[in-house]
Amino acid sequence: MTLPRISVASLGGTISSTAADAASGVVPRLDAAQLVASVPGLANVAQIHAEPLFQLPSASIGFAECRAALAWAQAQVDAGAAGVVLTQGTDSIEETAFLLDLYWQRAQPLVVTGAMRSPQAAGADGPANLLAAVLAAGEAASRKRGVLVVMNDTVHAARWVRKRHTLAVQAFESPETGPVGAIIEGGVRFLHPAAPRLAPLPAPVREARVALLQAGMGDDGTLALLARDAGYDGIVIAGFGSGHVPYAYAQHIDDIAARIPVVIASRTGAGPTTRATYGYVGSEIDLIHRGAFMAGWLEARKARLLLWALLAGGADKPAIADALHRYGAAPLPG
Numbered sequence: 638m639t640l641p642r643i644s645v646a647s648l649g650g651t652i653s654s655t656a657a658d659a660a661s662g663v664v665p666r667l668d669a670a671q672l673v674a675s676v677p678g679l680a681n682v683a684q685i686h687a688e689p690l691f692q693l694p695s696a697s698i699g700f701a702e703c704r705a706a707l708a709w710a711q712a713q714v715d716a717g718a719a720g721v722v723l724t725q726g727t728d729s730i731e732e733t734a735f736l737l738d739l740y741w742q743r744a745q746p747l748v749v750t751g752a753m754r755s756p757q758a759a760g761a762d763g764p765a766n767l768l769a770a771v772l773a774a775g776e777a778a779s780r781k782r783g784v785l786v787v788m789n790d791t792v793h794a795a796r797w798v799r800k801r802h803t804l805a806v807q808a809f810e811s812p813e814t815g816p817v818g819a820i821i822e823g824g825v826r827f828l829h830p831a832a833p834r835l836a837p838l839p840a841p842v843r844e845a846r847v848a849l850l851q852a853g854m855g856d857d858g859t860l861a862l863l864a865r866d867a868g869y870d871g872i873v874i875a876g877f878g879s880g881h882v883p884y885a886y887a888q889h890i891d892d893i894a895a896r897i898p899v900v901i902a903s904r905t906g907a908g909p910t911t912r913a914t915y916g917y918v919g920s921e922i923d924l925i926h927r928g929a930f931m932a933g934w935l936e937a938r939k940a941r942l943l944l945w946a947l948l949a950g951g952a953d954k955p956a957i958a959d960a961l962h963r964y965g966a967a968p969l970p971g
C-alpha cells in the first residue's frame with residue numbers, strides 16, 4: 638500500500654518548546670523534523686516531508702505569518718501532498734485555523750495541531766497529537782472539509798473550535814456543534830457531514846486594523862470612540878447576551894458606524910446574536926438601526942478575523958454585510 642504524502646510545518650508553541658535548564662521556562666526550539674522524529678510509528682502511516690516555518694509563541698503569530706503558512710501549504714498540495722499539517726501554539730489555534738479556513742479552497746485537508754504539555758513533561762501530548770493530525774490529513778474522508786483542528790484525538794472544524802481551558806489536555810471544544818470527528822484505532826471517524834464550503838474571500842490587498850472590545854458593566858463606549866479616532870478600520874464589540882450594550886455606549890454607535898464597520902458579537906461564549914428580539918436602547922434591534930452589523934453565530938474573535946479579511950480584501954459595506962450574513966449563519970439549511 639502506498640502511504641499518503643503529508644507535509645508538516647512547525648510554527649512554534651508548546652509542542653516545540655523545551656527549557657535550556659531547570660530554572661528557565663520553556664520556549665519554542667524544536668522544528669518540524671525533530672517533532673516528526675519524536676513520534677513512534679509515524680513512518681508507518683505516511684511519507685512525511687517536514688519543514689520549519691517559524692519558532693513563535695502562538696500569540697505572536699500574526700497576519701503575515703498566517704499568509705506565509707497558507708502559501709506554503711498551497712505549494713505543498715500543488716507539489717503533490719495529500720494533506721498538510723501545521724504544528725503551532727494552542728493559544729491562537731482557534732484564530733489561525735479560522736483565518737486559514739477563510740482562504741483554503743483545496744480539497745486536500747489542512748490540519749492544525751499543537752500540544753498542551755511540552756515535550757519534556759510527563760505525559761507530553763505533542764507526539765500523539767502530531768500522529769493523529771497526520772492520520773487525519775491522510776484520510777480521504779477529511780477532504781473538502783476545509784481546515785481541521787486535531788487535538789487529544791478529537792477533530793474540530795476551524796469554524797467552531799475554541800480553546801476553553803488554559804491547561805487541560807482536553808482544552809479544545811466546539812461548544813455549538815461538538816467535534817466533527819474522532820481518531821479511533823488509527824483512522825478518523827466523522828460524526829457530522831461536511832458543511833458546504835463558502836466562496837473564498839479575495840486575497841488581501843491592503844493593511845487593515847480591527848479592534849476587538851468587550852462591553853462590560855458601566856461601559857460608556859469611550860474605548861470604541863478612541864479606537865475609531867486612532868484610525869482602526871473596523872470594530873468588533875463582544876456585547877452582552879445576544880448582542881447588547883449599555884444605553885450610554887449605544888449613543889455612540891451611529892457615529893462610529895457611519896465612519897467604520899461595527900460588528901456586534903456576544904461575550905457569552907456560545908449561541909448566536911439575535912436580530913429581532915429586544916427593542917430597548919442598546920439592544921440588537923436598536924444597534925442595527927444605528928448601523929451596526931450582527932455577528933450571528935460567529936464568536937467575537939472569529940468575527941474580528943472575518944472583518945479583517947474583508948477590509949484587507951477591499952470589501953465595501955454591502956459586501957461586508959453580505960459576508961457577515963453568510964459566515965454568521967448556521968452552515969446547514971433549516
Ligand code: ASP
Nearest residue numbers: 650651694695726727728
Ligand atoms: N503559550 C503556548 C503557545 O500558544 C501555548 C501552547 O502552545 O499550548 O504558544
